[in-house]
Amino acid sequence: MVAPLYTTASGLLFHAGKILVLTVGLPARGKTHISRALERYLRWTGIKTQVISLGDYRRKVIGGTQKLPPDYFKLGEKSPETIALRQRISDGCEQLIWDFFNAQGQVVIYDANNGTRERRQKIAEKFVSAGIHVIMLESLCDDEQMILANIRSVKISSPDYRGWDPDKAVRDYFKRISDHEVHYEPVEETTYPSIRIKNVGDNIMVNDIRGYLQSRIVFFLMNIHNRFRTIYFARSGQSLIEHSYKADSDLSPAGWEYAEKLKEFVYERRTKMLESRGVDPAERRLVIWTSARRRSHHTAWPFLTTSPNDSSPPPSVKIMERPQMAEINPGVWDGLTPDEVRQYYPDEWERFVKDPYAYRAPRAESYHDLCVRLEPTLIELERQKEDLLIIGHASVIRCILAYLIGLPASEIPAIEVARGDLIEVIPTSYGVYSQAYHFWDGPGRSNTNSGSPDEKNFYENYAEDTKGKRRPEIENVEA
Secondary structure (H helix, E strand, O other), rough: OOOOOOOOOOOOOOOOEEEEEEOOOOOOOOOHHHHHHHHHHHHHOOOOEEEEEEEHHHHHHHOOOHHHOOOOOOOOOOHHHHHHHHHHHHHHHHHHHHHHHHOOOOOEEEEEEOOOOOHHHHHHHHOOOOOOOOEEEEOOOOOOOHHHHHHHHHHHHHHHOOOOHHHHHHHHHHHHHHHHHHHHHOOOOOOOOEEEEEEEOOOEEEEEEOOOHHHHHHHHHHHOEEEEEEEOEEEOOEEEOOOOOOOOEEEEEHHHHHHHHHHHHHHHHHHHHHHHOOOHHHHEEEEEOOOOOHHHHHHOOHHHHOOOOOOOOOOEEEEEEEEHOOOOOHHHHOOOOHHHHHHHHHHHHHHHHOOOOOOOOOOOOOHHHHHHHHHHHHHHHHHHEEEEEEEEEHHHHHHHHHHHHHOHHHHHHOOOOOOOOEEEEEEOOEEEEEEEOOOOOOOOOOOOOHHHHHHHHHHHHHHHOOOOOOOOHHHHOOO
């Protein structure tokens, strides 16, 4: 069970101490993708984590490859000027690591090649002497198509190759890889704990991993991949009894119409996305996750049927019910408007406004409780290699979006998830690309219209109004 948990005076969790994860591997082996994914997950657990990239630091300090000496990336003999420049960049990057640890950070992921045993040993000894645990994280890849895809999608779009012809940039990067291969030494030493990943998740080997946090790191890395996929989010359609958590009611007529519109719009967006990448949509399956609540599951039904408006055969679809994705339980606030909560539960309301993420109403769930419940779903989300549509409740979508985008826990209750918007999220090596597309203006679109039954579904929908939802100190920081 892992989710944003708690804080301590030291800022360190799970009695795990401070950890430095040293990435090891040739260029274009997925180290950055693995590093960013692990950073996102550890931050979700509440651990202060930072990726420090040697390449990003070098580009920030010096610039792209155009400003580097010709022998900068060669690991053989170098000019004294190049040696001094590389040492300056290395020392500056290591200082960033020390600064983060001194500021009560717990885990640093040092994203660099670290391809020689001598270099790894030198870095590790510095930090081990200061009481910091060191883990070697090696990424291997023998899939030429995966390497080429990584170069084209990530490397040649970096500032190093700004303005270059793409094919020329690919050839130059392969030359850089060849120069590193001559001197590369795989992690075979057993002095420090190590994790070896092949083809970003196809195979994993571990050595001397100790303690809960290190084991959680291994568990997470066993479930990731870097295959291209798109994740879509949409709220379920309007139900007949919209204001009651206890009533598992079916969709209203407007809800069924919404479900049909959702199907049409998802197929339209997905077809456009896949065709732009040269992929036939009919050859790629769409997986749909819903909760076990009727309004969520029934919103997915149109995806299993055909209609006269369908211009082509429906794509392959798989629908899965996930009970963990049930909406947040409002407890005694079920069916109440915000004004009624203020009137009947004034003390509880005050506590809620101070910390809407962690506060739990009587016999209810807090957003923290919901995050804990959703943790197995997030691991399955990382494992999913096909395009995924999540048809869910606003509270659930908020938590999953916060995880993918990397938002702090305190922001989760304030994320706006409007019915009638399709949220498209594309995971990339450096984070995620997200965009919302509007497709519906029918009944149930707004939760704030006077007299709308949705206004009583307070605990699920009230976060659309972010006033009073954030901690006071966060508001002060933003001001």
